[in-house]
Amino acid sequence: MSGYSDVLDSKVPDGPIADKWTNHKFDMKLVNPANKRKFEVIVVGTGLAGASAAATMGELGYKVKAFTFHDSPRRAHSIAAQGGINAAKNYQNDGDSVHRLFYDTVKGGDYRSREANVHRLAEVSVNIIDQAAAQGVPFAREYGGLLANRSFGGAQVSRTFYARGQTGQQLLLGAYSALMRQVNEGGVELFNRQEMLELVTKDGEACGIVCRDLITGEISTHSAHAVVLATGGYGNVYYLSTNAMMCNTTATWRAHRKGAFFANPCYTQIHPTCIPSSDPFQSKLTLMSESLRNDGRIWVPNNFDETRAAADIPEDERDYYLERKYPAFGNLVPRDVASRNAKTVVDAGKGVGSLKNGVYLDFAAAIARDGEDTIRAKYGNLFDMYQRITGENPYKQPMRIYPATHYTMGGLWVDYHLSTTIPGCYAIGEANFSDHGANRLGASALMQGLADGYFVLPYTIGNYLAEKLGSAPVPTSDPVFAEAQADVTDRTNRWLSINGTKSVDHYHRELGKLVWDYIGMERDKNGLEKAISEISSLEEEFHKNVRVLGSADTLNQSLEKAGRVADFFGLAKVKARDALVREESAGGHFRSEHQTEEGEAKRDDENFKHVTAWEWTGEDSAQNEHREELTFDTVPLTQRSYK
Amino acid sequence: MEKTHSEKTMTLTLKVWRQEPGQTGGFQTYEAPGISEDMSFLEMLDVVNERLIEDGTPPIVFESDCREGICGTCNLMIDGRAHGPEKATATCQLHMRSYNDGDHITIEPWRAASFPIIRDLAVDRSPLDAIQEAGGYITAPTGSASDANLTPVPKPAADAAMDAAACIGCGACVAACPNSAAQLFTAAKVMHMNLLPQGQAERWQRTENMVETMEEYFGSCTNHGECHEACPKEISLDFIAMMNKDYVKSKIKNRKLSGQG
Ligand SMILES: Cc1cc2nc3c(=O)[nH]c(=O)nc-3n(C[C@H](O)[C@H](O)[C@H](O)COP(=O)(O)OP(=O)(O)OC[C@H]3O[C@@H](n4cnc5c(N)ncnc54)[C@H](O)[C@@H]3O)c2cc1C
Ligand code: SF4
Numbered sequence: 048m049s050g051y052s053d054v055l056d057s058k059v060p061d062g063p064i065a066d067k068w069t070n071h072k073f074d075m076k077l078v079n080p081a082n083k084r085k086f087e088v089i090v091v092g093t094g095l096a097g098a099s100a101a102a103t104m105g106e107l108g109y110k111v112k113a114f115t116f117h118d119s120p121r122r123a124h125s126i127a128a129q130g131g132i133n134a135a136k137n138y139q140n141d142g143d144s145v146h147r148l149f150y151d152t153v154k155g156g157d158y159r160s161r162e163a164n165v166h167r168l169a170e171v172s173v174n175i176i177d178q179a180a181a182q183g184v185p186f187a188r189e190y191g192g193l194l195a196n197r198s199f200g201g202a203q204v205s206r207t208f209y210a211r212g213q214t215g216q217q218l219l220l221g222a223y224s225a226l227m228r229q230v231n232e233g234g235v236e237l238f239n240r241q242e243m244l245e246l247v248t249k250d251g252e253a254c255g256i257v258c259r260d261l262i263t264g265e266i267s268t269h270s271a272h273a274v275v276l277a278t279g280g281y282g283n284v285y286y287l288s289t290n291a292m293m294c295n296t297t298a299t300w301r302a303h304r305k306g307a308f309f310a311n312p313c314y315t316q317i318h319p320t321c322i323p324s325s326d327p328f329q330s331k332l333t334l335m336s337e338s339l340r341n342d343g344r345i346w347v348p349n350n351f352d353e354t355r356a357a358a359d360i361p362e363d364e365r366d367y368y369l370e371r372k373y374p375a376f377g378n379l380v381p382r383d384v385a386s387r388n389a390k391t392v393v394d395a396g397k398g399v400g401s402l403k404n405g406v407y408l409d410f411a412a413a414i415a416r417d418g419e420d421t422i423r424a425k426y427g428n429l430f431d432m433y434q435r436i437t438g439e440n441p442y443k444q445p446m447r448i449y450p451a452t453h454y455t456m457g458g459l460w461v462d463y464h465l466s467t468t469i470p471g472c473y474a475i476g477e478a479n480f481s482d483h484g485a486n487r488l489g490a491s492a493l494m495q496g497l498a499d500g501y502f503v504l505p506y507t508i509g510n511y512l513a514e515k516l517g518s519a520p521v522p523t524s525d526p527v528f529a530e531a532q533a534d535v536t537d538r539t540n541r542w543l544s545i546n547g548t549k550s551v552d553h554y555h556r557e558l559g560k561l562v563w564d565y566i567g568m569e570r571d572k573n574g575l576e577k578a579i580s581e582i583s584s585l586e587e588e589f590h591k592n593v594r595v596l597g598s599a600d601t602l603n604q605s606l607e608k609a610g611r612v613a614d615f616f617g618l619a620k621v622k623a624r625d626a627l628v629r630e631e632s633a634g635g636h637f638r639s640e641h642q643t644e645e646g647e648a649k650r651d652d653e654n655f656k657h658v659t660a661w662e663w664t665g666e667d668s669a670q671n672e673h674r675e676e677l678t679f680d681t682v683p684l685t686q687r688s689y690k
Numbered sequence: 691m692e693k694t695h696s697e698k699t700m701t702l703t704l705k706v707w708r709q710e711p712g713q714t715g716g717f718q719t720y721e722a723p724g725i726s727e728d729m730s731f732l733e734m735l736d737v738v739n740e741r742l743i744e745d746g747t748p749p750i751v752f753e754s755d756c757r758e759g760i761c762g763t764c765n766l767m768i769d770g771r772a773h774g775p776e777k778a779t780a781t782c783q784l785h786m787r788s789y790n791d792g793d794h795i796t797i798e799p800w801r802a803a804s805f806p807i808i809r810d811l812a813v814d815r816s817p818l819d820a821i822q823e824a825g826g827y828i829t830a831p832t833g834s835a836s837d838a839n840l841t842p843v844p845k846p847a848a849d850a851a852m853d854a855a856a857c858i859g860c861g862a863c864v865a866a867c868p869n870s871a872a873q874l875f876t877a878a879k880v881m882h883m884n885l886l887p888q889g890q891a892e893r894w895q896r897t898e899n900m901v902e903t904m905e906e907y908f909g910s911c912t913n914h915g916e917c918h919e920a921c922p923k924e925i926s927l928d929f930i931a932m933m934n935k936d937y938v939k940s941k942i943k944n945r946k947l948s949g950q951g
């Protein structure tokens with residue numbers, strides 16, 4: 048096994064866990080303020096991670112160029128996060144601490160994350176709240192004017208900060224306002240509606256990017272001393288997910304093909320409470336807040352061919368399967384357990400709704416107990432949203448819910464500095480794999496994105512740049528740029544010339560079905576092997592038969608999507624292989640061959656206590672597998688149990 | 691009988707604005723058969739586009755991203771109303787059960803001089819970012835903040851700021867306004883910060899800069915109130931009144947501050 052890990056150096060500093068980050072900051076090389084202006088940094092993506100990083104580096108004096116394919120940074124997918132953001136403030140005096148947040152995150156990640164990174168995350172979490180509050184993020188407050196908290200996602204302490212149901216929106220507006228201040232002051236140059244389609248490297252180091260202007264089609268090149276990818280997750284490989292329509296893997300995949308290892312692509316979080324799909328043209332799925340499980344009871348009818356309305360099904364003909372199987376936690380079992388159990392009952396043919404693709408989340412008991420007004424006060428917004436989408440009134444009949452892809456824990460492999468395996472290329476936010484292991488806790492993605500962007504990367508990147516003092520960025524006149532640009536132009540023209548018979552969306556939907564069926568909530572060897580071959584044949588067909596109309600020199604959404612779907616095919620294949628070689632169940636990765644007698648995920652710490660990172664070896668060969676062994680010096684390994 | 695998913699489908703006739711870059715546009719008519727009432731409005735357009743592609747016609751360009759009413763990307767003028775017929779609903783949250791079999795629907799882009807059409811239904815709303823850039827921030831460089839609970843924010847102030855901050859920057863207010871004014875958007879952005887203790891240091895500077903940048907790009911407000919009617923987040927007109935008051939004050943305060951008053 049040791050043969051696997053020789054190339055991956057996590058660069059975790061020595062010393063006790065609680066001192067690593069402090070000591071490391073002291074040990075890092077500094078760039079003096081006058082010299083910072085000589086360094087150019089490209090940031091791709093302006094979600095929470097990218098906007099916070101670009102703004103902070105701009106403030107520090109670096110020359111920053113920020114790119115987004117959106118028309119404004121404030122439209123990034125981060126805007127959709129609802130529930131909240133964790134921080135170890137212990138404002139509620141309920142026993143929270145940096146150590147507890149660290150511990151919960153390592154354990155919640157099912158012992159597949161790097162302790163040192165997670166500890167740092169917990170340490171800087173408190174600074175994020177200070178920073179956001181100072182920017183004017185209107186967090187919820189108590190009557191005395193101090194910050195309010197709630198407990199979220201099964202945490203035993205109240206450490207989640209929130210701004211109504213729009214926490215992501217408000218944090219992003221905060222980061223965006225800091226970014227726009229830098230744009231105004233000249234610290235950051237902003238490029239909207241520019242899609243990065245290639246990473247440029249020279250002598251193994253990142254030196255720039257190639258972009259397509261989505262309005263004019265112009266292909267441009269940009270050089271810098273370092274490139275930061277903050278381009279989000281790859282959940283849309285499933286086609287249907289709670290992610291925004293444009294979320295994709297192209298930036299990370301292009302970097303992967305240039306040498307950045309892709310880590311743990313099999314780890315995906317499936318959120319248990321989403322609205323099920325209503326027809327074949329469903330374009331995305333909507334998340335219903337997890338908090339609903341505090342008062343809703345989940346059940347399905349006992350009968351396979353039940354046709355009665357929910358209210359007409361007598362109690363003794365209902366199966367409250369979570370309460371039955373997990374008497375201690377009941378409806379509040381963790382996300383992955385709730386999701387998998389919903390799949391089991393729906394697969395068994397007990398699903399509800401006309402497509403039989405959901406389970407009931409029933410508030411009748413809560414309404415009878417607390418009154419409709421109390422329930423309305425707690426969940427009114429969510430009930431309205433549900434009714435708007437389904438046309439059904441959840442005060443009168445149970446909601447129908449089903450799991451959906453929500454978050455991707457895997458991503459580009461990064462070391463402690465957040466550097467990918469390509470020197471000079473960094474990955475932050477959901478785009479990297481770093482802190483959540485095999486499963487992410489609720490309200491921890493916003494925390495990680497902002498930790499990376501505000502408090503980690505702006506320091507660690509200095510260490511790399513300091514060595515480059517005195518050298519200008521590789522000029523865009525260098526042949527490496529022309530080559531990369533030609534690649535992009537070739538690809539673009541290729542899509543337009545195929546002129547097949549089926550739309551890009553058609554292939555995306557078909558791919559999504561395969562990925563959902565074989566690499567979804569439950570995986571097995573057989574299915575994964577099938578997935579690899581079926582994805583490959585579908586990919587081949589896609590390249591021969593996709594129809595992209597129009598031209599390259601204008602806004603052309605089919606053309607944009609073609610490139611993204613093509614990259615999803617590549618990702619889907621390595622995702623399947625990753626799931627295949629991980630012969631254990633951990634967090635969001637459930638292999639049906641590896642479960643306990645009670646049907647719970649069974650980890651294999653002896654053989655799989657590592658990160659799997661894949662190295663691109665060319666179009667015609669499968670990626671090489673590498674491993675980073677994980678050590679758990681501080682948090683003892685235990686098996687989860689929710690019985 | 692309680693309602694679960696319906697099998698009802700409908701056929702609609704769409705009149706859609708199509709426009710190539712650099713050319714004048716016009717309406718095209720498309721049939722949309724087999725539309726389920728559970729589809730969202732944008733999914734209905736996805737289906738129409740899928741058919742257009744099959745027929746070899748370039749699909750209708752329209753923008754959307756989150757499809758849950760929060761990113762502010764979607765922007766259709768439906769039968770003359772920004773975001774369509776439902777109150778407090780962004781285009782992407784509109785569902786086909788609001789329509790009946792046989793309906794004719796007219797779909798146009800936002801119309802405003804400051805939102806030039808890019809193609810078909812997509813417009814350029816970047817002037818909204820210019821307003822933000824002019825002062826829509828509180829200067830708090832990373833690392834400079836003290837503990838968040840050192841600055842208590844009275845709950846009513848936090849709530850009012852949040853009401854303003856709920857704006858999604860869609861531009862429906864501009865599209866709905868007979869003068870193409872951006873007062874509601876700007877007021878939401880200005881007052882979000884002006885209402886908070888943290889926002890006081892730059893209050894007058896911010897207000898003057900943002901209002902005057904708005905005036906460079908957009909028409910003037912004559913109190914029609916159409917903006918509020920169209921706003922998917924029901925941003926209150928009160929914020930416009932507050933901003934106007936702050937603006938008047940800012941002219942005096944800023945002159946004093948710069949030693950001219
Ligand atoms: C419905 C929903 C609710 C959620 N709720 C919560 C919550 O309550 N708490 C929590 O902690 N987390 C939550 N999450 C997760 C969290 O929102 C995301 O993980 C996080 O916001 C990701 O931020 P990011 O900055 O990494 O990426 P994103 O916000 O996805 O930003 C990606 C950026 O990259 C740009 N980009 C991508 N590719 C390219 C390219 N090729 N060229 C140019 N630009 C590119 C995009 O334009 C965008 O600016 C939720 C997620 C969803 C889907
Ligand atoms: S004020 Fe309302 S209509 Fe105007 S941009 Fe904001 S959300 Fe849209």
Ligand code: FES
Pocket residue numbers: 753754755756757758759760761762763764780781782783858
């Ligand atoms: S697509 Fe995001 S608000 Fe409509």
